[in-house]
Amino acid sequence: MPGAVRADEFMVAMGDGTQLSTEVVTADDGEPRPTLLIRTPYSRIGARQADDAIGLARLGWSVVMQDARGTAASEGEWHPFRNERSDGADTVAWCAAQPWSDGRVAMWGASYVGITQLMAAAERPPALRAIAPMVTSAWADEGWTYEGGALQLGFAMPWAAMMAAACPRIAKRDLDRAAAVMADWPAAYRQPLGDHPVRALSPAFVDWLSADQRRVWKDLDIAKKVARADIPAFFVAGWYDLFCDGTLRTFASIEAPARIVVGPWTHAGLWLDTTPEVQFGDAANGIAQDVRGEALRWMRRAIDGEEVEGGARLFVMGVNAWREFDGWPPPSTPARFFLTDEASLQSSPPAEAGRHSFDYDPHNPVPTRGGRTLGPYLPMAGPVDQHDVEARGDVLVYTSAPLTKPLTVIGQVEATIRFSTTGRSADVTVKLVDVHPDGRALNVVDSVRRLPFTPGRPKNVDVAVGATAMCFLAGHRIRVEVSSSNFPRLDRNPSTGEHWGDATVLQGARQTVHLGSSRVTLPVTPTRRGAT
Template identity: 40%
Template sequence: MTIEHDVPATMRDGVVLRADVYRPTADGPWPVLLARLPYGKNQPMLAGLMDPVGRARRGFLVVVQDTRGRYASDGEWEPWTYEMDDGYDTVRWAAALPGSNGSVGMFGPSYLGNTQWMAALAKPPELKAISPMVTWSEPDDGLFARGGAQELGITVPWSLMQGVDTLLRRYAGDPMAQGQALMALVGDTDAVAHTTYWELPAGHHPVFERHGIPELGFERSRREPEWSDSCRVAGRQAEIDLPSLHTGGWYDIFSQGTLDNFTAMRAAGRPANLIMGPWSHTGTMGYLGDVNFGMAASTELLGFRGRFADLELGWLRRWLSPGDEPSQPELPPVLLFVMGTNQWREEQEWPLARAVDTDLFLRAGNRLAFDAPETEEETGAFTYDSADPVPTTGGALLMSNEFPPGPLDQAKIEARPDVLLYTTDPLADDLEVTGRVRAHLTAATDAPTTDWVVRLCDVDTRGVSRNVVDGIVRAVATPGEFTEQVVDLWSTSYVFRAGHRIRVHVTSSNFPRWDRNLNTGEPLGTQSRPARQVIAHDASRLSRVVLPVVPAPAEGRA
């Protein structure tokens, strides 16, 4: 294998992007694997994740490129804006490299996953397959926002971290100014949990203007809604006539996007495979949050099917070198890790047709029951104060290190007076929930706008409550009027074991994961007011959580 560093590729507007090229020395030609990233193609952690050396040793010509305005590449850094055109030009360039067989596949997680989708939408003829991992579908459902609330948890630290390279380039000729700028940026990054997240207005965050750096895209998408198409996949999958391998985690910030992209590609009749593990955005081993899912849950074993890296390469080779002898078994259409029983299961579809939407009703007396109320029942109420929001504690998130993802003990959250709790009796039998979870609240507030946050939890036989899925909706309200608020909690595959109890939280904040609603209706306000929140749960004003219950015994084998 040989490595060429900073190989130039000229884009249609003359800007030069640079890539490292890993080429087998044996006789080719070789199928090409392309990854495009803004994080620095030589960053050790990413190099280990992408393993270009290992991929080249397996008989691929591997190209890892810095995107426009980042590290070795020229141009101005704007997140997302140029990835479609630059992706198209880069695929065509990579296909023509010496040693290439003319077929290009793309791979990589998160931003790298979106560069694949954008290139695929541009339709370079040499692109034959994509393998996006932990990436989104609709940017307003996980990247920029969720349920109308800003994804502040990722926006602030991500933008600050990308600002380091921006400042290094901006002050390259002035070491003193460079050092001062970097010290200020690092100071705000280090203080993110205690200071920076709290700055107002969140929708036009002062930290980005203070350092003169691009933000993730929430603010720009509000100023220029059409610009969001530069990273939007949702509604456009049918334009792409390519096979795709979708890999995600139940506790990843983009978990629902992974599922939505797979579902849309299958609906369009495209070859597609799905793998969903008990993983976060960056953690793919067997332990997450408070829970040990077992070694077989990791990407190193996948239930003893083999390493994910090997399975992915085998999948890519089928599409890029169809005449080659396959070295890995065929992947099933869907491979799910079912939490609770902690087993992998092969399926033929997503969502599962055999799952039955089942109502769990919020009842007076903190009860959660499968039977609906038949009479009037006392409402639940709490006061939400944005100066003292409910702190983020676990979940499908990507934030600063003070806020780890995954299933975590919710005891401190459940002790707060601004969190309503509804709990079932102990379950007589195992209950599997696999699919999308939604809450329908009949709710009222005395504010012109407020947020509703719902969380589904598993309470074990020792009384420890851990989060499974959650969601938020930002509502415009007529004070005092009861309306139905639908909260999308996204999807899971989880077995609540016999003897456990199911619990639902209802509150109005999850900060700093999502920005605080100040309850005033001012989109860029800095002043707040408390809100009195009321949840109804009687025969004429139902509040419920809808669970996709898979009847026992579940089909398939681990």
């Protein structure tokens, strides 16, 4: 392996002439090597430390770190996602033509640095031989900016504000506006979106709030192109990461050789085996499991033209153990749990179809407690006791009898809730909870579906609750919570029928869950022996 390394800085011209600030760290021996490209909006200087560029160079890579367009030392205007396809492909071609490159390029990184890889892969640059997108998604709209039709407020609004504030060419007036927003995040979350101050800072945020979603996202729809790009990909996801479902969907769509590792991780706590209220054990530690090293070795084999291992390595919570599957989702048997008038869950529809109602108040919404969160002034992500939420009058709670044997759920949790409202639009939130024998009620996965309604007219609402791998142990109970808010993780529904992104007035409504057909469906897989 090479010893001494050198670092050089370049301004690399894109196809339209815009120059992007780029740093190359490589062995100081003049030998060409495969390139590992990292494209980031968070400063290549930070990437040098976070990704250990010197260590990667000593493993035999020529490491290239680049500031995305309009960020840090790069020229141009910052607009999330918009230029990453062409800029990524142009940079891959530039790397392959340099004397320190052997013409083969791989890409590396997490979160937005992951989607820069997928955007580049959609262009199919000939020199791009492998990618390693972590905690990210090929869908920049649903699952990144939105969830179930609602805005991922707790992530999207602060991210837009902070990226605007970090822009090297921001005007002082806008910097002062950004500082005011960031000085009081709780107030910023509660500001109606129709006249939100971040609108003045971020053209992207204005787009995300637009009712004309087709116009906003049509040129950023890369999923099919990524699936057919024929570029091997190694994915990493976390069960409590806000991009988890998108990462899994992207992995499942890839036609080229692909592998995924999914741990009980959050976005900010990637690799960690501990969340605020749960310790998953040493086996969950991604550093001890050397997931990073596994991904690097896998990509090196891929660019060398060797056969690479596919499949999905999933951490099953509850039993806190890893299991290997051929792909995602693994084979499963659907198990339906129907909501009953007695606030229980049962395997068959109730004999009498009653109803349960609650009042939705956007000025006193259900507070976010754990889950797939990421943002300032938000509760920590992960499994958190839900008792304070469940004690509220606007949260309906349905609980099974104690399980007599373990029940392993691996796959996509779905719900169908028959729902009506006095408003003209409503959110239906569904949360799956693991109730321990000591009474702790820990959230497993949750989501939302936002739809228009005719006041007083019930309809079935299908909610994609989310992906998980969870073993509910014997003696535990399965619980389902139903409500209409999860704030500030999700924005509040105005109930008026006005597009939520334009609303300046938020109204309450009377919400009703109609029993009988309302249910949650769990993908059940065989439980391994030894689970208790």
